[in-house]
Amino acid sequence: MSKQKIYWFCQLFGWTLLITVEYLAYLLELGFDPDTLYLAIANIFLGITLTHLYRLMIKRWNWVRLPFFKLAPRVLFSVFVLALIMTMVNLPIDRLIVPQYLASEPWVFFGYIMTWGKTMLAWVLSYTVYHYVEQTRNAEIEKILLKTNIRETEAKVLRSQLNPHFVFNALNSIRALVYENPDKAQQGITQLSNLLRNSLLADRRKTVELREEIKTVEDYLALEKVRYEDRLTSRIELDGRTLFWQVPPMMLQTLVENAIKHGVSKAVGGGFVEVKSKIEADKLHIMIRNTGVLGDKEASGGFGLANTAQRLELLYGPDATFQIVQENDTHNGEPIVCAYITIPAQSEGIFRKSVTHSVL
Incomplete structure (x- = not known):
């Protein structure tokens, strides 16, 4: 009534x-x-x-x-x-x-x-x-x-961020391949197209499946591999149970980009990026390790870090956590930085449908 x-x-x-x-x-x-x-x-x-x-x-x-x-x-x-x-x-x-x-x-x-x-x-x-x-x-x-x-x-603004410097560098790398290796240049254009499409679609979706986000990361790493060649190695190890877990779109890509920009690119002999996922206590745990030193710029929120912290807070509140630390171990004599992300099984949903009330 x-x-x-x-x-x-x-x-x-x-x-x-x-x-x-x-x-x-x-x-x-x-x-x-x-x-x-x-x-x-x-x-x-x-x-x-x-x-x-x-x-x-x-x-x-x-x-x-x-x-x-x-x-x-x-x-x-x-x-x-x-x-x-x-x-x-x-x-x-x-x-x-x-x-x-x-x-x-x-x-x-x-x-x-x-x-x-x-x-x-x-x-x-x-x-x-x-x-x-x-x-x-x-x-x-x-x-x-x-x-x-x-x-x-x-x-939405945070989800749609894609570093324009990366796009510029990727285009330069692809341009260099046009005459040397046309097939690889064509593949690079496809990968860059996928990245741009995902970036444009990111503001329409709050979350995506982890396997879809990892595909974006793989495209990004493949493009950066063209640029850094042997100076960049990467490894992705995923728990099969995590593939369909919902994560914020473009989140891992920005963290991997941050790892290469502030870590691998500054290492004399290059470095590595490693992405792992697992489930513990009904929560998704993602770890991104890379060559690098946790400097003041990263500690204060370099590109991707403040972005990630804000997005997790907006989507999940205090149930999700994000931290980045300097490990004691080294890889090929280079220090290692590790980023940890924890995402709960379900968001409490601060983005609710608008409620309208008719007044007597």
């Missing part, structure tokens, strides 16, 4: 029940009188009409957005006006129907005001408090959705 239907049901049922109880009390005491029956029916419709007008007024002027010290006097004044109208309608008619029960003293008028005032106060407070709570909740939801949209926009 819609909120609109619930509202009208409450209006009809509430006012009918209230007036019926009062009419039955009169009926038991004084007996049946058609005039009082007509007055009771009129009071039902009058009560519904007046409170509905109050509803339209509070929505039109948006009182529920007012602070309490401004809202309270408006509510009390509205209750007084509604009670006064009900009194002005009922008191003259009651004087005609049951004059013996009503004296002409002023206190009768104020008694009617108080009686109808309590009824109207109950209705107005119920509706206004509901509206106020609903408005407050909607405002909080809007803040959450706004924050979510901002985070999703940030995540």
